[in-house]
Amino acid sequence: MMQSAKISVQDFSLYYGAFHALKKISLGFPPRSLTALVGPSGCGKSTLLRSLNRMNDLIAGVRVEGRVSLEGSNIYDPDVDVVPLRKKVGMVFQRPNPFPMSIFENIAYGPRVHGEKKRSRLQDIVEQSLKSAALWDEVKDRLDSPALKLSGGQQQRLCIARLLAVEPEVLLMDEPCSALDPIATEKVEELVMDLKKKYTIVVVTHNIAQAARISDYLAFFYLGEMIESGVTRQLLTNPTKHQTEDYLTGRFG
Amino acid sequence: MKKNSVETPSTHTIHKDPGARKEKTIHIVLLLAATVSLLALFLITAFVVGEGWPVMVKHGPLNLILGTDWTPSRLSFGMLPQLTGTLLVTLGALLIAVPLGVGCAIFLAELSSEKVANLLRPCISLLAAVPSVVYGFLGVIALVPLLRSTFGGSGYSLLAGSIVLAIMILPSIINISEDTLRALPIDYREASLALGSTRWQTIWRVLLPAARPGIVVSIILAMGRAIGETMAVMMVTGNRAKVTGALLDPGATMAGTIGLEWSYAADEHSSALFALGTFLFIVIMLLNGVAQLVTSRGRVSQ
Numbered sequence: 072m073m074q075s076a077k078i079s080v081q082d083f084s085l086y087y088g089a090f091h092a093l094k095k096i097s098l099g100f101p102p103r104s105l106t107a108l109v110g111p112s113g114c115g116k117s118t119l120l121r122s123l124n125r126m127n128d129l130i131a132g133v134r135v136e137g138r139v140s141l142e143g144s145n146i147y148d149p150d151v152d153v154v155p156l157r158k159k160v161g162m163v164f165q166r167p168n169p170f171p172m173s174i175f176e177n178i179a180y181g182p183r184v185h186g187e188k189k190r191s192r193l194q195d196i197v198e199q200s201l202k203s204a205a206l207w208d209e210v211k212d213r214l215d216s217p218a219l220k221l222s223g224g225q226q227q228r229l230c231i232a233r234l235l236a237v238e239p240e241v242l243l244m245d246e247p248c249s250a251l252d253p254i255a256t257e258k259v260e261e262l263v264m265d266l267k268k269k270y271t272i273v274v275v276t277h278n279i280a281q282a283a284r285i286s287d288y289l290a291f292f293y294l295g296e297m298i299e300s301g302v303t304r305q306l307l308t309n310p311t312k313h314q315t316e317d318y319l320t321g322r323f324g
Numbered sequence: 325m326k327k328n329s330v331e332t333p334s335t336h337t338i339h340k341d342p343g344a345r346k347e348k349t350i351h352i353v354l355l356l357a358a359t360v361s362l363l364a365l366f367l368i369t370a371f372v373v374g375e376g377w378p379v380m381v382k383h384g385p386l387n388l389i390l391g392t393d394w395t396p397s398r399l400s401f402g403m404l405p406q407l408t409g410t411l412l413v414t415l416g417a418l419l420i421a422v423p424l425g426v427g428c429a430i431f432l433a434e435l436s437s438e439k440v441a442n443l444l445r446p447c448i449s450l451l452a453a454v455p456s457v458v459y460g461f462l463g464v465i466a467l468v469p470l471l472r473s474t475f476g477g478s479g480y481s482l483l484a485g486s487i488v489l490a491i492m493i494l495p496s497i498i499n500i501s502e503d504t505l506r507a508l509p510i511d512y513r514e515a516s517l518a519l520g521s522t523r524w525q526t527i528w529r530v531l532l533p534a535a536r537p538g539i540v541v542s543i544i545l546a547m548g549r550a551i552g553e554t555m556a557v558m559m560v561t562g563n564r565a566k567v568t569g570a571l572l573d574p575g576a577t578m579a580g581t582i583g584l585e586w587s588y589a590a591d592e593h594s595s596a597l598f599a600l601g602t603f604l605f606i607v608i609m610l611l612n613g614v615a616q617l618v619t620s621r622g623r624v625s626q
Contacts, residue, residue, distance in 0.1 A: 126518060158520025168511035171534045184521040184529065230515070237519050 224255020504538025
């Protein structure tokens with residue numbers, strides 16, 4: 072799993088000031104598959120996710136040790152520019168966060184900041200991205216209306232479309248369905264199942280049932296440590312560590 | 325037992341307890357306070373308009389606004405010099421203060437460390453606390469001689485007024501713009517950065533457009549302040565009541581003229597100053613209306 076990984080972490084530790092939030096994590100994320108990070112609140116799974124495209128850089132007092140390798144090169148090397156890194160490794164957040172602009176402008180934003188100016192090209196990108204995010208049919212007649220008028224589920228798919236428009240290689244999703252109702256959740260899950268044929272996806276989720284439905288690989292975190300990881304079905308039916316079993320059977324969480 | 329359990333709640337629901345009466349008293353007192361301020365506004369309006377009325381009727385408001393000659397000794401009250409003077413001074417002040425103020429707000433809200441921001445913010449508040457006569461004084465002592473030696477002429481000019489005003493309105497532009505930027509959800513920044521945009525692209529393409537309603541309001545409020553400012557402007561503009569398009573010419577403003585001539589004006593002259601005040605009042609009310617429209621529209625679209 073480590074050798075063929077698209078992106079992997081090795082002996083990775085992270086501190087918020089004095090707080091040791093991640094303890095020597097080693098984990099690989101295979102290409103064109105979905106890895107779910109699960110565990111109780113505060114276990115470090117979101118922190119790990121945000122380390123994969125250096126979103127943690129925005130927080131003051133964060134210090135890291137170890138490596139995060141994207142296709143072999145360490146993204147924490149001093150000469151790495153986070154801007155192209157984040158274009159390659161994009162992120163969808165817990166709360167849908169469209170910009171206060173039209174649907175079209177939301178999707179066109181990414182390509183625009185990366186230099187695309189031609190209107191016809193932008194139109195193509197917007198249409199393609201919305202189609203890939205299974206949102207095109209719902210919004211094609213109102214691309215100029217404000218994105219914030221969409222429902223929560225539509226907003227989240229819009230955010231995914233916005234991400235796809237910059238042609239990332241890895242998609243990071245931080246509890247992408249936790250703010251959505253069951254029907255919207257189902258739609259986002261369907262979309263994610265479709266996207267994992269093309270992209271390397273890492274999803275943080277609280278929801279074991281969801282992890283079981285959508286993920287190929289699973290990693291279980293507890294108090295900043297990765298307790299175990301493996302193929303989802305195996306890990307769910309046959310956990311080797313007692314913490315994993317306790318969590319899965321609902322003894323804590 | 326049964327009797328008690330029925331009676332206890334009923335005394336609570338039916339009879340007014342003393343607390344309710346106290347609430348009502350407080351309500352009335354506060355209502356009165358609100359009425360007083362409303363009444364004050366109404367009285368001021370009525371008084372200013374009433375005092376200016378004779379001149380308005382005699383010359384006609386349009387003639388007053390479009391007249392180019394202001395010579396009180398000949399009872400000639402053309403207000404175009406003051407109108408254009410006010411407009412130019414205000415426009416000049418905004419041209420200087422808006423880029424500077426919004427830039428400073430961006431720096432404070434997005435770029436500077438908390439330490440630096442905490443050092444700068446009190447200084448900006450202090451800028452707002454300096455009395456306007458002191459600004460005028462500084463203008464006369466430092467700015468006017470500088471303009472004189474740089475551009476020639478007397479130095480007393482609309483430009484001098486613009487520069488002094490620009491410094492005076494900076495704090496309100498900075499404060500409101502910074503507050504608006506800070507109030508934007510962190511989500512916008514994260515979403516933008518996570519798409520691989522730079523910090524500057526995030527500020528320029530996402531945060532500034534999102535903060536536009538607040539920034540526009542800050543500019544309009546600053547404009548209101550600039551239009552009404554009397555003392556500092558009066559001290560540095562030269563107060564020559566002549567229509568001019570050149571910022572380096574001396575000129576007069578509406579508020580400045582009122583402040584300057586009030587002490588010796590009598591009869592029709594004094595009425596003319598009130599008419600000038602009425603127009604000033606109308607301009608400022610219109611601006612406030614626009615500010616309110618912008619804020620409410622901003623709220624709807626977000």
